[in-house]
Amino acid sequence: MTARRSILPPLIFGIVTTAILLSLGFWQLRRMEWKEAMLSEIQAGIDAAPQPLPAQADPSMKYxxxxxxxxxxxxxxxxxxxxxxxxxxxxxxxxxxxxxxxxxxxxxxxxxxxxxxxxxxxxxxxxxxxxxxxxxxxxxxxxxxxxxxxxxxxxxxxxxxxxxxxxxxxxxxxxxxDAQGVMPIPISIEGVPNSHLSYAVQWFLFAATCAGMTAWLIWRIRRRTY
CATH class of the missing domain: 2.40.50 (OB fold (Dihydrolipoamide Acetyltransferase, E2P))
Incomplete structure (x- = not known):
C-alpha cells in the first residue's frame, strides 16, 4: 500500500504532462492542415486569370x-x-x-x-x-x-x-x-514558411520523453520501496 501511494504523485504528473504535450502536437497538426489550405487558396489567387488594374487598389487585393x-x-x-x-x-x-x-x-x-x-x-x-x-x-x-x-x-x-x-x-x-536585362521573379508561396509538422514532431518527442521518464521514475520508486 505504501508503494502505491508513493508512486501516485509522479504518475499523475507524468500522465497529465504527457497528455498536454500530445495535445500540443495534435494542435500543430491541425495548424499544418489550416496553413496548407491557406497556401492553396493563395496559390489559386495567384494563378487566377489576370484583369485590368483596379481603379482603387488596396492591400485587401494582395496577390x-x-x-x-x-x-x-x-x-x-x-x-x-x-x-x-x-x-x-x-x-x-x-x-x-x-x-x-x-x-x-x-x-x-x-x-x-x-x-x-x-x-x-x-x-x-x-x-x-x-x-x-x-x-x-x-x-x-x-x-x-x-x-x-x-x-x-x-x-x-x-x-x-x-x-x-x-x-x-x-x-x-x-x-x-525591352526588359533591359531585368529577370522577372513572379510571386510564389515557396517562401512562406510552414513548419508546423516539425513543431508537431518536437511535441510528440517531448511527450515520449516525458512518458519514458515517468515510467523510469516509477520503476525506481517501486524498486526502492520493495
Whole structure:
C-alpha cells in the first residue's frame, strides 16, 4: 500500500504532462492542415486569370493577378535581394506610368551585382503580374542607404513616397517589351514558411520523453520501496 501511494504523485504528473504535450502536437497538426489550405487558396489567387488594374487598389487585393501597360519613368529603387541560382543582387522597383496616366510601382524583377549600374532609361512595357504589399520591413531592418541608392526591404508606402507614385506595387510575372536585362521573379508561396509538422514532431518527442521518464521514475520508486 505504501508503494502505491508513493508512486501516485509522479504518475499523475507524468500522465497529465504527457497528455498536454500530445495535445500540443495534435494542435500543430491541425495548424499544418489550416496553413496548407491557406497556401492553396493563395496559390489559386495567384494563378487566377489576370484583369485590368483596379481603379482603387488596396492591400485587401494582395496577390490579385493584373495586367498593366505603360512606360517606366527611368526612376528606380534597388532592393537588396538574391536568388539561389544567381546569388546576390537587387530587385528593380521602377516608377511606372500606365496608359491611362496612373503612377504606380513596378517590381520588374532581379539583376545581379554586375548589372546594378546598367542604364535603364524609360521604356514601354506590357506587364502581367500580381498586386503585392510585402511585409518585409522589421524592427531590425536598416533604413535605406539613399546615398548608395540601396534599400533593404520592399516598403510600399515609403517607396511610393520616394518615387512619387500611388502606394500600389505590381510584381511582374511576364513582361513584353525591352526588359533591359531585368529577370522577372513572379510571386510564389515557396517562401512562406510552414513548419508546423516539425513543431508537431518536437511535441510528440517531448511527450515520449516525458512518458519514458515517468515510467523510469516509477520503476525506481517501486524498486526502492520493495
Amino acid at each position: 490579385m493577378p493584373v495586367t498593366v501597360s505603360g512606360r517606366t519613368t527611368g526612376e528606380e529603387i534597388l532592393v537588396l535581394s538574391g536568388t539561389k541560382e544567381l546569388g546576390g543582387g537587387y530587385n528593380i522597383i521602377s516608377g511606372f506610368v500606365t496608359d491611362d496616366g496612373r503612377r504606380i510601382l513596378l517590381d520588374r524583377g532581379f539583376v545581379t551585382q554586375d548589372y546594378r549600374h546598367s542604364p535603364r532609361p524609360p521604356v514601354a512595357l506590357q506587364v502581367v503580374g500580381n498586386l503585392h504589399w510585402p511585409q518585409e520591413k522589421g524592427s531590425a531592418t536598416p533604413d535605406p542607404d539613399l546615398k548608395a541608392g540601396i534599400w533593404f526591404a520592399r516598403d510600399v508606402p515609403a517607396m511610393a513616397e520616394a518615387l512619387k507614385t500611388e502606394p500600389v506595387l505590381v510584381v511582374a510575372a511576364e513582361v513584353a517589351g
